[in-house]
Amino acid sequence: MRSRLQWTHGRGERVSVERKQTYTAEILVKFFVLVGLLYMPVLIFDWGEWIPFAGAGAYLLWELGRINSALGELADLWNEQHQQRQESARSASLQ
Numbered sequence: 001m002r003s004r005l006q007w008t009h010g011r012g013e014r015v016s017v018e019r020k021q022t023y024t025a026e027i028l029v030k031f032f033v034l035v036g037l038l039y040m041p042v043l044i045f046d047w048g049e050w051i052p053f054a055g056a057g058a059y060l061l062w063e064l065g066r067i068n069s070a071l072g073e074l075a076d077l078w079n080e081q082h083q084q085r086q087e088s089a090r091s092a093s094l095q
Contacts, residue, residue, distance in 0.1 A: 027063055031056050 038052035 027060070031060060034059055 034056045035052045038055045039049075041047060042049055042051055
């Protein structure tokens, strides 16, 4: 799974993470649309009203997992790059 986060190098040691959209607003819109879609069977079949919110809550947990893996991917990239800089600085100071 690819993250929506983009790695952008700044000057020196600074690194910023940019996104093209407002991620929170996108998640909330999807949450309410999902609740609305899941509420239709509740109205038709007279099921419990908690079902749409449980289904949408599962979606929120899935999104949380995606964000966690994207941040883990970003941390791995940062650690690799930082380690390479330290190794090149060590080799330059030993010469």
